[in-house]
Amino acid sequence: MRKILLSFDGDHYSKGAFDFARRMNEDEPILLTGVFLPQADFATTWVYAEAGGTVYTPLVESYDADIVAANIAKFKEDCVGHQIEYRVHTDFGSFALPELQKESRYADLMILGSQQFYENLGTESPNEYLRDTLHDAECPVLITPEEFNYPESVVLAYDGSSSSVYAIRQFAYLFPELCKASTTLVYAAKREGRGIPDEDYIRELVARHFSDLTFFELEANPREYIGTWMADLDNPILVTGAFGRSGFSQIFKRSFASDVIAEKQLPVFIAHR
Structure with missing residues (x-):
């Protein structure tokens, strides 16, 4: 049985995040x-100090306890209705996000329903709250849009880095049922003719977990055709290492591919060491 952390903020109850967890429970009980956090101003919750490091700013004072209580009641009702074993955590102080990091230490997966992720894809200044939540989480994170179809295919983003391999391995451990779906390992070549790095090694690993596997190497200018390629996939989920920091993820920054992900609202699985 997997322990899944579902994070809600203030008056936001993410139907998309719950629906993904519900679907996981249908395959194997979870x-x-x-986790119900007080309402936060996500535009300013985590900011960087001039001298480096992260400063945690207080949560807004005007959050409505009645709304949070209603969301907790809805969560319990949904879990009971779908026969999901559940727990509720509400004991958070004025600086809730560091405590959320601690919660992630004792979970197999965190699910976040965040439209802000899709709205900020490809921008110069991605959402600070989400970026730092992903960076500091101590378990893999799954970001879901509010409306989506459960994955029918898998895209493994591979750039030869340990981070990308770690993400692939964690996904295989957490979603063995999705490992049976049509899967494409995509390598974005920085230069033509270089080939997939450590190809024999990565083939040995992924072939042990994914039964319907294809390797695809993006060459030349990926922006010219990656968007069309991804748009043709059947309800994909993207598996990637530290998003927006290095390697393959940069292909999706300020490119047509980011528009495709934002438009199709793909679930994105992110894991880093």
Whole structure:
């Protein structure tokens, strides 16, 4: 049984995040822990100090306890209705996000429903709150849009880095049922003719977990055709290492591919060491 952390902020109850957890429970029973944070101003919650490091700013004072209580009641009702074993955690202080990091230490997966992720894809200044949540989480994170179809295909983003391999391995451990779906390992070549790095090694690994596997190497200018290629996939989920920091993820920054992901609202699985 997997322990799944479902994070809700203030008056936002993410139907998309719950629906993904519900679908996971249908394949194999899970323990779903609902974490209900006071409302935060996500535009300014985590900011960087001039001298380096991260400064945590207080949560807004005007959050409505009645709304949070209603969301907790809805969460419990949904879990009971779908026969999901659950827990509720609400004991957060004025600086809730560091405590969310601690919660992630004791979970197999965190699910976040965040439209802000899709709205900020490809921009110069991605959402600070989401970026730092992904960076500091101590378990893999799954970001879901509010409306989506459960994955029918898998895209493994591989750039030869340990981070990309780690993400692939963690996805295989957490979603063995999705490893049976049509899967494409994509390598974005920085230069033509270089080939997939450590190809024999990565083939040995992924072939042990994914039964319907294809390798695809993006050459020349990926922006010219990656968007069309991804648009043709059947309800894909993207598996990637530290998003927006290095390697393959840069292909999706300020490119047509980011528009495709934002338009199709793909679930994105992100894991880093």
